[in-house]
Amino acid sequence: MKILLLLGSPRRKGNTALLTEAVIEGIHQENSHHETELIHLPRLDIHPCIGCGTCEKEGNCIFADDMQALYEKIDRARRIVIASPIYFYSVTAQAKLFIDRCQALWSRKYILRQRHPDHARRRGYLVSVAATRGERLFEGAILTSRYALDAMDCSYAGELTVPGADSKGVVGKRPEILARARQFGRTVASP
Numbered sequence: 001m002k003i004l005l006l007l008g009s010p011r012r013k014g015n016t017a018l019l020t021e022a023v024i025e026g027i028h029q030e031n032s033h034h035e036t037e038l039i040h041l042p043r044l045d046i047h048p049c050i051g052c053g054t055c056e057k058e059g060n061c062i063f064a065d066d067m068q069a070l071y072e073k074i075d076r077a078r079r080i081v082i083a084s085p086i087y088f089y090s091v092t093a094q095a096k097l098f099i100d101r102c103q104a105l106w107s108r109k110y111i112l113r114q115r116h117p118d119h120a121r122r123r124g125y126l127v128s129v130a131a132t133r134g135e136r137l138f139e140g141a142i143l144t145s146r147y148a149l150d151a152m153d154c155s156y157a158g159e160l161t162v163p164g165a166d167s168k169g170v171v172g173k174r175p176e177i178l179a180r181a182r183q184f185g186r187t188v189a190s191p
């Protein structure tokens with residue numbers, strides 16, 4: 001099974017990166033045959049969606065950038081994990097650039113009525129971390145990710161959220177959080 005993890009934090013070795021690494025460990029603990037691929041979204045060239053509507057007619061995006069390879073990777077994956085810290089109660093701009101370009105996939109599903117042949121077995125998840133602890137801290141990111149994953153024709157299957165982590169790499173010093181992330185990875189990898 002192919003599992004695609006899309007990392008939206010621009011901070012190298014930051015909290016989301018460490019959580020995602022632990023999720024990948026958990027995936028391989030559950031099943032060493034699963035193939036994981038980690039994509040660093042901030043390193044890619046992704047043009048913002050301009051709402052031109054071409055994808056509504058053709059199912060494809062006009063921009064020939066790194067998103068084209070990502071559409072294919074999304075197509076081949078049976079699990080997709082969006083991983084982003086909270087920036088102003090949502091995902092990062094880099095993650096949102098990617099998500100907005102999933103409009104082409106939304107068009108395929110809802111306008112052109114093309115379902116993914118494996119849609120019944122595809123699942124998607126969110127991994128997120130934030131500095132503060134408010135009750136509604138992750139709501140924006142969860143909603144955005146849920147509907148992005150729906151456009152990718154995956155059913156939304158849950159989230160790993162870590163509040164109260166701000167300085168770079170602090171989750172690496174919290175074994176209980178890393179254990180939760182590994183457990184989450186096992187859930188992602190489960191049949």
Ligand SMILES: Cc1cc2nc3c(=O)[nH]c(=O)nc-3n(C[C@H](O)[C@H](O)[C@H](O)COP(=O)(O)O)c2cc1C
Pocket residue numbers: 009010011013014015016017085086087088089090129130131132133137165166167168169
């Ligand atoms: C531009 C920006 C906006 C942020 N907005 C929030 C926020 O709305 N709520 C919050 O709790 N933390 C916020 N944070 C803190 C980050 O979520 C936190 O530092 C997180 O650990 C960063 O994860 P990373 O190391 O994976 O990049 C913000 C940080 C930045 C740089």
